Amino acid sequence: xxxxxxxxxxxxxxxxxxxxxxxxxxLAESRTVDAQVIEQVEEMLLAADVGMEITExxxxxxxxxxxxxxxxxxxxxxxxxxxxxSPAEHxxxxxxxxxxxxxxxxxxxxxxxxxxxxxxxxxxxAFEGRKVLLAAADTFRAAAVEQLxxxxxxxxxxxxxHRAGADPGAVVHDAVEHAHTQGYDVVxxxxxxxxxxxxxxxxxxxxxxRVVERLQGRPPDERILVVDASVGQNAVSQAHxxxxxxxxxxxxxxxxxxxxxxxxxxPIWHALHIPILWVGVxxxxxxxxxxxxxxxxHALIGGxxxxx
Numbered sequence: 001x002x003x004x005x006x007x008x009x010x011x012x013x014x015x016x017x018x019x020x021x022x023x024x025x026x027l028a029e030s031r032t033v034d035a036q037v038i039e040q041v042e043e044m045l046l047a048a049d050v051g052m053e054i055t056e057x058x059x060x061x062x063x064x065x066x067x068x069x070x071x072x073x074x075x076x077x078x079x080x081x082x083x084x085x086s087p088a089e090h091x092x093x094x095x096x097x098x099x100x101x102x103x104x105x106x107x108x109x110x111x112x113x114x115x116x117x118x119x120x121x122x123x124x125x126a127f128e129g130r131k132v133l134l135a136a137a138d139t140f141r142a143a144a145v146e147q148l149x150x151x152x153x154x155x156x157x158x159x160x161x162h163r164a165g166a167d168p169g170a171v172v173h174d175a176v177e178h179a180h181t182q183g184y185d186v187v188x189x190x191x192x193x194x195x196x197x198x199x200x201x202x203x204x205x206x207x208x209x210r211v212v213e214r215l216q217g218r219p220p221d222e223r224i225l226v227v228d229a230s231v232g233q234n235a236v237s238q239a240h241x242x243x244x245x246x247x248x249x250x251x252x253x254x255x256x257x258x259x260x261x262x263x264x265x266x267p268i269w270h271a272l273h274i275p276i277l278w279v280g281v282x283x284x285x286x287x288x289x290x291x292x293x294x295x296x297x298h299a300l301i302g303g304x305x306x307x308x
Contacts, residue, residue, distance in 0.1 A: 002182075009298065009299040009302075011111075012256070012262040012300055014301050016299075016300065016301070016302045020044075020074070020302060021071075022031070022084075026032050032066075032067050032068055032069060033062075033065075033068045033069070033070055033072075033073050035063070035069075036186055037073075038059055038062060038063055041059065041077075042055055042059055042268040042274065043060065044091065045059075045263060048262060048263035048300075049232040049233065049262075049263050049264040049267070050263035050264075050266050050267065051263075051266065051267035051270070053267070053270065054084070054094065054263075054266045054267055054270055054277060057080075057084070058080050058081070058172075059131070060079055061080075062076060062077075067154075074301060074302065074305050076174070077301050078297045078298065078300075078301040078302075080298075081266065081293075081296070081297040081300060081301060082166070082293045082294050082296075082297040083293075084266060084269070084293075085265065085266065085269060085284045085293035085297070086271070086293040086294075086295060087273075088265075088267070088269045088275055088276045089096070089276070089289065089290075089291055089293055089294065090242055090250055090273070090275030090276060090291070091250070091277075091290070092104070092221075092222060092250075092277065093221050093222055094221070095218070095221050099216075099217075099218075100180055100195055100216055101133070101176070101179040101180065101181075101184050101185055101186055101187050102185065102186045102187070102221045102222075103171065103176060103186075103187045103189065103212050103220045103221055104121070104186065104187070104188050104189065104220060104221060104224060105189045105191060105208065105209065105212065105220035105222070105223045105224065105243050105246065106118050106121075106149045106188065106189060106190055106191060106224050106226055106252075107191050107193075107205055107223065107224070107225055107226070107246060107248070108193055108195045108225055108226035108227060108238070108305075109193045109194065109238060110141065110193035110227075111193070111228065112193065112226045112227060112228045112254060113228060113254035113280060114138075114190065114191075114226040115138065115144050115151070115190050115252075115253075115257060116147075116151065116280075117150050117226050117254060117280060117288065118134060118148065118151075118188050118189075118254050119134070119148060119151035119152065119157070119285065120278075120280065120285055120286075120287070120288040121156060121188060121252075121278070121288065122134055122152070122155060122157045122186075122188050122191075123155040123157070123257060123285050123286075124189075124288060125186055126155070126156075126157060130186050131185045131186070132157055132158070132185065132186045132188065133157075133158050133159075133160065133175060133178065133179050133182075133183045133184040133186065133187045133188070134148060134157055134158065134159045134160070134175075134187075134188050134190070135159075135160050135161075135171055135175035135176075135187055135188065135189045135190065136148045136149065136159060136160065136161035136162075136171060136190055137168035137169075137171045137172050137175075137189050137190055137192070138168070138190050138191055138192045138193070139162060139163075139164060139165055139166045139167070139168050139171060139192070139211050140164075140165065140168075140192045140194070141164075141192065141193075141194070141252075142164035142165075142188065145161050145164055148190055149161060150162070151285075154285070155285060158184075160174050160175040160178055162174075162300050168191065168192065168204060168207075168208055169208055169210075169211045171205050172189055172208050172211045172212060173215065174213050175187050175189070176212060176215045176216065177215065180215075185202070189208065189212075189220070191204075191205055191208055192204060201245075202241065202244065202245035203245075205242070205245045205246050206245050206246065208246075209223070209246050209247075218304075219247065220246075220251060222249050222250050222277075223242075223247055223248050223249050223250075224245045224248070224249070224250045224251070224252055224277060225238070225239055225242050225243075225248045225251050225252070225274070226251075226252045226254060227239070227251055227252070227253055227254065227268070228254055228255050229253045229254065229255050229256045229262065229264050229265065229279075230255050231264075232264040232267075233264070233267060235264065235268050236267070236268060238273065239268070239271075239272050239274060240272075243272075243274070248274055249274070250274060250275050250277045251268070251274050251275065251277065252274045252276075252277055252278045252279075252280065252288075252290070253265060253268075253276060253278070253279045253280070254278070254279075254280040255280065255281075256279050256281055262277070262299075262300055263300060263301070267297065276291040277290065277291060278291060279291050279296070288289045
């Protein structure tokens with residue numbers, strides 16, 4: 001298990017301990033699981049923000065099982081969680097050869113960790129040998145430009161930024177043109193999560209997408225929604241709104257180490273079927289990992305290999 005996933009496992013201790021500790025105190029592995037135990041597990045999954053529909057999908061096949069030991073129950077749940085989320089695994093789409101740089105557009109509400117995630121992804125891609133350019137298109141929040149400028153400096157990444165309040169479309173235009181002329185492989189675009197103007201946010205995001213499409217001859221290669229995992233079901237409504245504006249193609253889930261509701265990934269995937277690219281587990285620049293269903297299932301459920 002990678003250091004990031006190990007941190008995620010530790011970060012989900014509150015979820016996992018709430019889920020299993022009351023049962024472990026009263027059940028030995030030799031004891032069979034009865035209806036009362038299943039009911040307790042149901043309550044605990046709901047408390048972890050797994051959601052009623054997914055909880056039922058996980059537990060219905062187990063309700064009529066006879067002679068099901070406690071360790072088998074946990075194994076079955078972990079296997080089912082992994083199976084549900086395996087289709088969510090995703091890798092970054094790459095543009096066709098000789099078609100210019102890849103452009104990845106990041107969207108999300110303020111406070112989701114979007115700007116930090118842009119820098120983390122830039123650092124990760126640079127380590128992989130890609131020439132990366134950042135575009136500070138969240139011009140409506142001066143702190144966002146300052147934050148991305150600082151993160152770019154710390155990670156030795158090139159940044160295109162205008163003054164606070166500038167037209168975000170102009171920033172993106174300059175960044176994409178610069179990437180073409182200077183041979184950059186990737187442009188990562190940070191966008192606004194809220195506007196301090198009368199112009200609707202989604203209208204501005206649509207404009208940024210159109211600027212990229214006009215210059216590239218195609219939309220941004222990924223439109224990545226950054227979601228704070230601790231908001232749980234609210235992430236679903238967020239995703240619907242951003243999807244209408246830009247056509248979200250992938251998710252990045254942040255702050256999974258700071259919530260007792262770490263099961264929220266399950267209903268988010270179930271409701272939206274938008275692939276998950278990364279999970280973030282802290283503010284450190286290396287604390288971002290490609291989403292892996294098996295590692296997440298071990299982190300959430302525990303048991304063999306995952307531990308608790």
